[in-house]
Amino acid sequence: MTRPYLDYAATTPVDPRVSALMATLEGPDGVFANPSSDHPAGRAAAQRVAAAESQVRETLGDPGFRTVWTSGATEADNLAILGLARALSKRGDARRRMLVAATEHSAVLAAASAAREYGMQVDTLPVAADGRLSPQTLAAALDTDVALVSLALVNNETGVIQDVPALAPMIRKSGARLHLDAAQALGRLPDASAYGDADLVSLSAHKCCGPKGIGALCYRPDVRLAPLLHGGGQQAGLRSGTLPVALIAGMGEALRHLDDVAERQRQRALQRRLRQALHDLGGVVLNGRDDGAPHILNASFPGVHGGALRAALSDLSVGFGSACSRRDGPSHVLRAMGRPDALAYASVRFSLGRFTTEADIDTAMATVTDAVTTLRSVSPLWREMSEGRHTVDSAYGVTTALEMA
Structure with missing residues (x-):
């Protein structure tokens, strides 16, 4: 008898529809070329990437997002937090403070701690006994020097959903950016309205029956980020490296089949x-x-x-x-x-x-x-x-x- 698996928050099995699609792309007769290459095979690969980007925007319910493909939500969190911190440091911006909830994922907490190396002050906000950040706590911490507020839309340990509709207007009014770690939220929420309140959103395929090793940071066009990886300048210079077409297509397919x-x-x-x-x-x-x-x-x-x-x-x-x-x-x-x-x-x-x-x-x-x-x-x-x-x-x-x- 197969042992029960009750650890989906850690990782999920790949949906057979996703693995079937990826299998058609990875062989010599598939769509495996470098999507940056200017030849038919490269253009075919680029079309696959573009289709997955469209699926990401559809999933978030907002066509205004741009996408940077990453290795997963951990890298996306780091790019959101450290990429913003480095960009602020380079231009000498007066906003030098970040707010994170005490219940955030370790990727967010560790990235926020590392942001101190770029002159950022990081304030960790307490949550209530039920795991939510209260509007009163957030309001007391917000000021004109806050650059970013980072929250997990769905907590990875307790499943608590942050009340983004109540928190986002305050963040927006203060002029700060809102980053949502949405790795546990994909397919779990009744609608995508919370994403529309965010400036940056981190996603991971392997939390929603997609492949491991692929995720995305979605960001508004007016958000300025500095790259963490340097090289050939792919993805508008924000994350260099040859794009893994099969993984990206697999993530797009997983997003097409989110839990209804x-x-x-x-x-x-x-x-x-x-x-x-x-x-x-x-x-x-x-x-x-x-x-x-x-x-x-x-x-x-x-x-x-x-x-x-x-x-x-x-x-x-x-x-x-x-x-x-x-x-x-x-x-x-x-x-x-x-x-x-x-x-x-x-x-x-x-x-x-x-x-x-x-x-x-x-x-x-x-x-x-x-x-x-x-x-x-x-x-x-x-x-x-x-x-x-x-x-x-x-x-x-x-x-x-x-x-x-």
């Missing part, structure tokens, strides 16, 4: 099934919001040591924090939401996708239930909680609101 309304509803139903199983287990804390993305559910297991839980679930394909971070400690996202280290460490991210089935949920939860029940049976803390001598709040010193499954 019916698929999102199916995944939401699977998420509810998972939530019910956690409720049946009992004593489980949910990290996030009910109106989050349909494919992610993050849960903490009181009364269980995080290291023991990870060892017990080592054969189960689930997430413990972000797969893009090498840190083995508690999730910085959950800590930013007010979860104490012990509770954050004893957390699991379940993430679903296009090929997840009810049987996958049931099999995975049987494993989780057995592991947690066994670990709790030898836990003095869980015994004290079961006897009523402690609540979750008192046992862990929690000062923020907790939602139980």
Whole structure:
């Protein structure tokens, strides 16, 4: 029996329609030429790239975006943040401050930290217990010296959707730019309206059943960026190097087949099934919001040591924090939401996708239930909680609101 895979937020399998298209392009009879070459084969390749660019703009619901193809969202985040910082430094711009939420992906946080080398001041903004950046917090930080605000549209660990419609007008009024890391948002949101509020958007193909190794930074024509890579001057000089036509076409095809309304509803139903199983287990804390993305559910297991839980679930394909971070400690996202280290460490991210089935949920939860029940049976803390001598709040010193499954 195939083991259930519940780690779609880390990466997804390639949709067969995508792999079939790429297979037709990569061989000697395919469209493999350098799209910068001025001959028929090169022009055919360039047409494939242009078609994928059109698909990106259609996906974002805005024809005004330009596209720079990257190796993925990590590079796109770096180009957005460091490319803007270098451009501001070169022209001596007075805007020298960047704002990032404390729950951002490590690619954003690390790039923002590196932007200090170009004279940028980086302010990390706290989020509420539900993982959202409040308009009040953002308003207090915005000023005429802010150049960029960077936010994950959908958080990769909790599925929390930032309220961009409430935040974007303030950012725009201040004169700052808005960068959205949308790697987890593709196919997960009911509409593309949030993209229209952004100046820069980072995308990644392998988060939406496309190939690994390809992503894009989409930006407004009036945004000035400095390149991070130098060479032959491809892509308007912003990212030199020969374009991988098959990967780009594969990303375009993946965007053509994003999860539709019916698929999102199916995944939401699977998420509810998972939530019910956690409720049946009992004593489980949910990290996030009910109106989050349909494919992610993050849960903490009181009364269980995080290291023991990870060892017990080592054969189960689930997430413990972000797969893009090498840190083995508690999730910085959950800590930013007010979860104490012990509770954050004893957390699991379940993430679903296009090929997840009810049987996958049931099999995975049987494993989780057995592991947690066994670990709790030898836990003095869980015994004290079961006897009523402690609540979750008192046992862990929690000062923020907790939602139980």
